[in-house]
Amino acid sequence: xxxxxxxxxxxxxVLCGLIVFGPxxxxxxxxxxxxxGTPLEADVEVTRAAxxxxxxIAAIAQAAVSVTEAAAAPQQAVVEAPQRVxxxxxxxxxxxxxxxxxxxxAELGFAGVEHVTTNSEVQRESTSQILAGIEAATxxxxxLQESETLEAIVIAALRAGESDEAIDQIVNNAxxxxxxxxxxxxxxxxxxxxxxxxxxxxxxxxxxxAGGAAPAVPELSPEDVQGLExxxxxxxxxxxxxxxxxxxxxxxxxxxSIKFFGSTExxxxxxxxNRGLLSSPDxxxxxxxxxxxxLDNV
Amino acid sequence: xxxxIATATCILAAxxxxxxxxxxxTTFKSESTFSLNGIxxxxxxxxxxxxxxxxxxxxxxxxxxxxxxxPISLGSGVETFGELEVMSYLETSVSDGIGLLVDARSPQEFxxxxxxxxxxxxxxxxxxxNRFRPDILRALGAVDVAGGAMDFSxxxxxxxxxxxxxxxxxxxxxxxxxxxxxPAEKIHYYRGGMQAWTHVGxxxxxxxxxx
Numbered sequence: 001x002x003x004x005x006x007x008x009x010x011x012x013x014v015l016c017g018l019i020v021f022g023p024x025x026x027x028x029x030x031x032x033x034x035x036x037g038t039p040l041e042a043d044v045e046v047t048r049a050a051x052x053x054x055x056x057i058a059a060i061a062q063a064a065v066s067v068t069e070a071a072a073a074p075q076q077a078v079v080e081a082p083q084r085v086x087x088x089x090x091x092x093x094x095x096x097x098x099x100x101x102x103x104x105x106a107e108l109g110f111a112g113v114e115h116v117t118t119n120s121e122v123q124r125e126s127t128s129q130i131l132a133g134i135e136a137a138t139x140x141x142x143x144l145q146e147s148e149t150l151e152a153i154v155i156a157a158l159r160a161g162e163s164d165e166a167i168d169q170i171v172n173n174a175x176x177x178x179x180x181x182x183x184x185x186x187x188x189x190x191x192x193x194x195x196x197x198x199x200x201x202x203x204x205x206x207x208x209x210a211g212g213a214a215p216a217v218p219e220l221s222p223e224d225v226q227g228l229e230x231x232x233x234x235x236x237x238x239x240x241x242x243x244x245x246x247x248x249x250x251x252x253x254x255x256x257s258i259k260f261f262g263s264t265e266x267x268x269x270x271x272x273x274n275r276g277l278l279s280s281p282d283x284x285x286x287x288x289x290x291x292x293x294x295l296d297n298v
Numbered sequence: 299x300x301x302x303i304a305t306a307t308c309i310l311a312a313x314x315x316x317x318x319x320x321x322x323x324t325t326f327k328s329e330s331t332f333s334l335n336g337i338x339x340x341x342x343x344x345x346x347x348x349x350x351x352x353x354x355x356x357x358x359x360x361x362x363x364x365x366x367x368x369p370i371s372l373g374s375g376v377e378t379f380g381e382l383e384v385m386s387y388l389e390t391s392v393s394d395g396i397g398l399l400v401d402a403r404s405p406q407e408f409x410x411x412x413x414x415x416x417x418x419x420x421x422x423x424x425x426x427x428n429r430f431r432p433d434i435l436r437a438l439g440a441v442d443v444a445g446g447a448m449d450f451s452x453x454x455x456x457x458x459x460x461x462x463x464x465x466x467x468x469x470x471x472x473x474x475x476x477x478x479x480x481p482a483e484k485i486h487y488y489r490g491g492m493q494a495w496t497h498v499g500x501x502x503x504x505x506x507x508x509x
Binding site: 091093094120123124126127129130131133134135136137138139140142143144145181 | 334335336395398405415417418419420423427428429430431432433434436437438454
């Protein structure tokens with residue numbers, strides 16, 4: 001009884017494989033069905049049938065990739081070829097750049113800017129409570145690592161009147177040593193920390209805090225911006241411009257947001273529009289072709 | 299056979315008369331006493347035979363996901379505990395200072411009620427995203443070695459629990475620990491969790507972390 005069921009099931013699997021992939025001619029179909037009469041043979045066939053589709057899927061997937069690559073190659077020939085090898089990236093935490101900037105300004109004594117609690121501080125606080133609990137239970141004292149924060153480094157550098165280049169050096173050395181975590185949108189396609197965006201955002205937020213206007217959305221044309229591509233898509237009532245941007249060396253998501261929208265605050269719109277390409281905002285690679293969304297209310 | 303039953307009955311009767319205790323943990327065990335860093339805890343069962351569950355743990359149905367039923371064995375070499383094993387673990391490993399009973403729930407849930415002698419380590423703080431996770435692992439006895447890795451050979455045994463068979467807090471904590479390199483043979487899983495513990499009237503504590 002069981003054997004019959006197994007045979008019928010095996011037959012169904014083989015048949016599905018044949019319908020979906022159709023790798024055999026009609027003659028072989030007949031041959032398969034003949035051999036299904038004997039269970040042993042049927043098992044062998046199942047194994048083969050099970051392997052064949054998988055191999056086919058892999059082969060098809062591979063073919064698809066190579067086709068995509070081939071199709072993509074001419075466009076990217078203009079810029080650099082996409083880097084498949086992942087670069088080393090600085091540690092990130094989920095602290096928001098705007099929170100971090102806000103705290104830098106508050107620490108520098110900017111009027112009207114209050115310290116906000118960053119995600120990193122929340123983590124630290126809850127961890128210290130847990131350590132207190134473990135300490136009470138084990139009787140051993142534990143140490144909560146006093147790790148440097150990006151805020152502290154930037155504040156110290158700004159107070160010391162360091163140049164932009166020097167700040168870039170200091171921050172990147174700290175990030176490369178792994179002693180500091182940075183907001184994800186500051187990570188560039190080369191795996192560095194984009195201190196230009198970091199400093200730009202401090203200036204922008206300082207201007208807004210001082211009552212200045214938010215930066216305007218710049219007008220861009222493909223002639224001025226390397227990697228920008230504008231396509232006109234015809235719709236029923238109007239023509240819509242779709243913009244694409246190929247990631248260049250040294251770009252961070254924050255930098256791309258500033259480039260297209262004037263400030264870092266719209267990085268999430270870009271990130272959401274490219275979720276298929278970007279697993280997280282810091283996983284940006286040279287040669288990736290990002291969709292630049294239209295902001296409705298800007 | 300009859301003699302055994304008679305003996306057992308006598309012992310039971312003697313026990314009942316001596317301590318007036320009707321609800322024991324097992325026939326020969328009325329309480330579990332252990333100490334944690336100099337503080338002594340005693341676990342007994344609720345002696346009121348009419349007592350029924352109250353509050354949070356009377357709930358049968360929580361949304362799944364995230365509150366999905368967990369298997370008896372988490373695999374990967376993690377041993378699963380029942381209530382008696384938890385008590386014996388508290389009396390031996392925890393009392394000897396080589397093991398900890400870990401509550402993987404949130405601090406708020408832990409503060410309301412928890413198993414006596416347990417320590418709150420929410421599963422989320424053991425995730426790789428927590429930059430301070432190495433500090434927690436060091437507090438549990440892991441030692442830094444060259445190359446950024448950690449040596450867990452001197453780390454404490456852990457028994458991890460959460461809300462109940464429907465809670466994936468403890469399994470997540472265990473998964474996070476194993477990902478961090480914690481040896482599976484040092485980890486135990488009390489699957490029944492708070493719901494099973496309170497369901498049989500075992501003592502709980504209501505506080506922040508002990509001590």
